[in-house]
Amino acid sequence: MYDDEVCGQWGWSRQPAGLDEMDEFKCLLLACQPVILSEGSDRLMWSLDKENGFSVRSMKSEIEDLGNTSDNFVLEWNNWVPKKVVIHAWRVKMERISVMVELVKRGIIVSSAICPICEEYLESAEHLVVSCQFAQSVWCIISSWFKISPFFAFSIKDLLELHRFYQLSKRKAKAFHAVCMTTVWCLWRVRNALVHQGKPITIGSVVGEIKALSFLWVKNRGKNAGLTWEKWRSFNFML
Ligand SMILES: [Zn+2]
Structure with a gap:
C-alpha cells in the first residue's frame, strides 16, 4: 500500500525479447497507467454518470450529443398510395x-x-x-x-x-x-x-x-x- 493505492510488481517468467515484444510491453504499461487499484470491492459503474449510475436520461443525452438520433427527417404520409x-x-x-x-x-x-x-x-x-x-x-x-x-x-x-x-x-x-x-x-x-x-x-x-x-x-x-x-x-x- 502507498497513499491508499495498491502497488504491485510484475512477475514475469522471462523478460520481453525482441523489438516486437518490447513494443507490446510498452503498450501494456501505457494501458495500465491510468488504472488505480484500491482496497475496496469491485462494483459496476456507468461511465456516463459515475455518481448516480445508469439512467435512460444520461443515455438519451449521450445519443443526442453524438447526433445519432436522426437527421430530423419525418416522412410525410400519403393515403393515396397503399x-x-x-x-x-x-x-x-x-x-x-x-x-x-x-x-x-x-x-x-x-x-x-x-x-x-x-x-x-x-x-x-x-x-x-x-x-x-x-x-x-x-x-x-x-x-x-x-x-x-x-x-x-x-x-x-x-x-x-x-x-x-x-x-x-x-x-x-x-x-x-x-x-x-x-x-x-x-x-x-x-x-x-x-x-x-x-x-x-x-x-x-x-x-x-x-x-x-x-x-x-x-x-x-x-x-x-x-x-x-x-x-x-x-x-x-x-x-
Ligand atoms: Zn446502378
Whole structure:
C-alpha cells in the first residue's frame, strides 16, 4: 500500500525479447497507467454518470450529443398510395432494404455487390433509387410528365420532399408525392424481378408501370372519380 493505492510488481517468467515484444510491453504499461487499484470491492459503474449510475436520461443525452438520433427527417404520409408503399419509401430512406451493400454488411455472401442494373457502381439503396443512371432516366421522364423542370436529387429524402418545391395545387402536389413514392416502389420491384427472375427491364416499362399504378391509386384511393387514364397520362387534369 502507498497513499491508499495498491502497488504491485510484475512477475514475469522471462523478460520481453525482441523489438516486437518490447513494443507490446510498452503498450501494456501505457494501458495500465491510468488504472488505480484500491482496497475496496469491485462494483459496476456507468461511465456516463459515475455518481448516480445508469439512467435512460444520461443515455438519451449521450445519443443526442453524438447526433445519432436522426437527421430530423419525418416522412410525410400519403393515403393515396397503399400503406405498404409508404412504409417501403421509409425503409428505402432508412437504407433498410436488402440491396447488395446491406447484405454484404450483414455477412451474407453475394456473387457481387455491384448494381445489377447499371453494373457500374455498388448497389446501395440510395444508388438504386437516386444516382443509378437508370433511376435518373426514370425521374427525368417523371418530371417531364408532370411538366416540371428536371431536378437533380442528392438523396432519397430530396425525392420524397420534391412535391413541396413546385408550384402545384395542393391536390396535384399530393398526386406528385404519390407518384414519387410509386416510383421508389416500382424501381425496387423491377430490380427484384431482374435479380430473382432474370426479367430484363427497360425505362419505358418502368415508367408505364409507375403511371398505371399511380393512376389506379390516385383515382380510387384519392376519390378522384372524374380522373381518366387519358387525362392522367397527359397530366391534363384538375384534382
Ligand atoms: Zn446502378
